[in-house]
Amino acid sequence: MIYLDNAATSFPKPPGVIEAVTDALAAPASPGRSGHAPALNASRTIHRARKALARLFGLTDNTRLIFAPNVTWSLNMALNGLGLKAGDHVLSSALEHNSTARPLARFKKDQGVDWEIVPPGPDGRTRPEDFKNRLRPETRLVVLCHASNVTGTLAPAKAIKEAISATPLLLDAAQTAGALPMDDYGQWADLVAFTGHKALLGPTGTGGLWIREGLDLRPLAVGGSGSRSESLVHPDFLPDALEPGTANTHGLAGLAAGVEFLLAVGVDKVRAHEMELTAYFLENIAKIPELSIIGPGPGEPDRVATVSVVVKGWSSSDLAAALEKGYGIMIRSGLHCAPLAHQFLGTYPGGAARFSFGYFNVLKDAEIAATALKELAAKPVS
Ligand SMILES: Cc1ncc(COP(=O)(O)O)c(C=O)c1O
Known part of the structure; x- marks a missing residue:
């Protein structure tokens, strides 16, 4: 199998992640609740995950880093918590x-x-001045997909934040957390939502939201917290205020191991490797006359390792099926849960075939995928 679907979920997981999850499963996990040794150990595991992520994002106060089941929940937590009206x-x-x-x-x-x-803008990129020019007194929030999961295009998040100044920016970092150095985000970002199972190399069922000091969110749900149990009012201090219910200790043990792996390797090195594979792939597929690259092409900067293509005579789903059947290559076709993006890109409703590289891919994977595309493009099915 050649796995090129890392934008959906990363595979394989780094050494230590599977062990961390199974070790956690082998012990009672009741973090922040019971006072016995395994429960305290479960709390330590969650603290480890929080600490590793705080280092990754350059946070000074890791209590403002809230765990959630995935980025979808984190984004909903932010949007609902701000009390939009x-x-x-x-x-x-x-x-x-x-x-x-x-x-x-x-x-x-x-x-x-x-x-x-x-x-x-005309180059398909999001421009800071376009946000600034649309600000109104009643603008409560700017929502930004940090890197498109369709084209891989990176949005200039820091420049947008500078342009919108005091207006809060909610960053959907699903495709960037772990793939891009973000260790200064704690200094200027407002709300960073992330998912654990993509470039953070952890298991599914993990994710979270970092909230800068001064921004208060109303909890989406309240309930057991293991703290202030005498009161019917859910605690108002973080992280408890926004983490009702028993945490996913098993998943967070794996996430801690994934992020610790990233920190040990260095996100710079991960990014350099992924960009090398992406550049090689782009250069080779750009030579295929029947193929269009959707988004930044060879040599264009500011992207992540996700490349979508449309090939003449092929639907994206037929192409994905042929890649799997003929070459053992796993990709994702269709609309990638991003119909808006495809509408703007002119690839709606057929979608595109998306290739996404991860740290564990090698140059040979990119070479085989480019050759497979060349061969398939030469024999269209319709
Ligand atoms: C940009 C973007 N946002 C949000 C999501 C949703 O991620 P999750 O399903 O982990 O919540 C994804 C993943 O598919 C994504 O690529």
Whole structure:
């Protein structure tokens, strides 16, 4: 198998992740609840995960890093927690995933929130000035997909934050956390939502949200916290305020191991490797006349290791099936839960075939995938 679907979920997981999950499963896990040794150990495991992520994002206060089942929950936690109401104005990029687009569409329909999509510039990139020019007194939030899960295009998050100044920025870092050095984000970002099972190399069922000091979110859910148990009012201190219910200790043990692996290797090194494979792949597929690259092509900067293509005579799903059947290559076809992005890119409703590289891919994988595309492009099915 050649696994090129790391934008969906990373595979394989690094050494130590499987062991960390199985070790956690082999012990009672009741973090923050019981006082016996295994329960204290479970709390330590969660602390380890929080500490590793705090280092990755350059955070000084890791109690403001909240765990959630995935980035979809984290984004919903942020959007709902801000208490958006009728008349509020929210800006987003055009490359949003359904994880932000669907909640925003619901806020618009049910609560009269004015959601405005900022179209990309002529080069397909999101421009800081386009956000700045649309700010109004009632603008409550800017939502930004940090890197498109369709094209791999990286949004200039820091420049956008500078342009919108005091308006909070909610970053969907699903495709960047772990793939891009982000160790200064604690100094300027407002809300960073991440998922554990992609470039952070952890298991599914893990993710979270970092909230800068001064931003308060109303909890989406309340309940057991293991703290202030005498009161019917859920605690208001972080992280307990936003982490109701027993944590996913098993998953977070794996996430801690994944992030610790990244920190030991260095995110710079991971990124350099992934960019080398991406550059090689782009250069080779750009020579295929029947193929169009959707998004940044060879030599274009500011991207992650995700490349989508459309091939003449092939639907994206037929192409994915042929790659799997003929070459053992796993990719993702269709709309990638990002219909808005595909509409802006002109690839709706057919979608595209998406190749996404991870740290454990090698140059040979990119070479085989490029050759497979060349061979398939020469024999269209329709
Ligand atoms: C940009 C983006 N946002 C959100 C998500 C949702 O991730 P999850 O399913 O882990 O919540 C994904 C993953 O598919 C993504 O690529």
